[in-house]
Amino acid sequence: MTDSPRVEPAPDPLAPLVLHRTDNGVSWITLNRPEAMNAVTWDQRERIIALLGEASADPAVRAVVLTATGKGFCAGADLRGGPAAGDRVAGDVARMIRLGAQRLITAVLDCEKPVVAAVNGTAAGIGAHLALACDLVIAAASARFIEVFVRRGLVPDGGGAYLLPRLVGPQKAKELMFFGDAVPAAEAERLGLVNRVVADAELEATAREWAERLAQGPTRALALTKQLVNASLDGGRAAALAAEATAQEINMTTADANEGVASFVERRTPKYLGR
Numbered sequence: 001m002t003d004s005p006r007v008e009p010a011p012d013p014l015a016p017l018v019l020h021r022t023d024n025g026v027s028w029i030t031l032n033r034p035e036a037m038n039a040v041t042w043d044q045r046e047r048i049i050a051l052l053g054e055a056s057a058d059p060a061v062r063a064v065v066l067t068a069t070g071k072g073f074c075a076g077a078d079l080r081g082g083p084a085a086g087d088r089v090a091g092d093v094a095r096m097i098r099l100g101a102q103r104l105i106t107a108v109l110d111c112e113k114p115v116v117a118a119v120n121g122t123a124a125g126i127g128a129h130l131a132l133a134c135d136l137v138i139a140a141a142s143a144r145f146i147e148v149f150v151r152r153g154l155v156p157d158g159g160g161a162y163l164l165p166r167l168v169g170p171q172k173a174k175e176l177m178f179f180g181d182a183v184p185a186a187e188a189e190r191l192g193l194v195n196r197v198v199a200d201a202e203l204e205a206t207a208r209e210w211a212e213r214l215a216q217g218p219t220r221a222l223a224l225t226k227q228l229v230n231a232s233l234d235g236g237r238a239a240a241l242a243a244e245a246t247a248q249e250i251n252m253t254t255a256d257a258n259e260g261v262a263s264f265v266e267r268r269t270p271k272y273l274g275r
Helices: 042-057 092-099 101-110 126-132 148-152 160-168 170-179 185-191 200-215 219-232 237-251 255-265
Strands: 018-023 026-031 063-068 072-074 115-119 122-124 136-140 144-146 182-184 196-198
Touching (some): 042 063, 063 200, 092 101, 115 126, 144 185, 182 185
Parallel strands (some): 122 144
Antiparallel strands (some): 018 026
């Protein structure tokens, strides 16, 4: 009796559109539709959400970089290729936003590993919000950020009215959203939208340096710190302090916390394992 021929799994048709690799503990997620300025499709969005979920669950992944190819980071949402729409009824749009753009932004905010945005070009609409939801943002000098919704007569979605006031304050957030003017990278850094601006040619190397440094850190402590900072913007002092105490209680059960304390006492460099 001969063995049945092995059936190879079908290649993922989305793989060329959202590139993915893991190097040195860093998950690299790269939008790859440069001809469309990386406007994100329904299918791409689902793949990004899945990859962020996998990064959270995989102990071997300790940081994430979100970037893109070509001259655009993400020009917004490309709704072509999504589920067919019939006659629209009340509630359809809200459901589409909740299950679509908001899920994408929430996946970044809730990822249990630090997420670094390497913004290589224009980030507009949901593309801007995708970058600003990341924990750290590095921008190429040629990058720009555009709250493009007002130009289309639309309300900002994908968490924009949640993210922007927390980064730049309510007045400046309204200015950016009311006028929809492009914000060059240098101005974005001055406003606090990005952490650092680098020459275009240095973007990937800088993102790698930051992400690999994070990947050498105490992964669970970083995850808990991320949760504390994000939650602190939504609640009062008492809730924030209670959450802080609980996070430290949880963190002190990790091997990395024990290693950090032991290395301090022993006057040596800690070696964190992400556990």
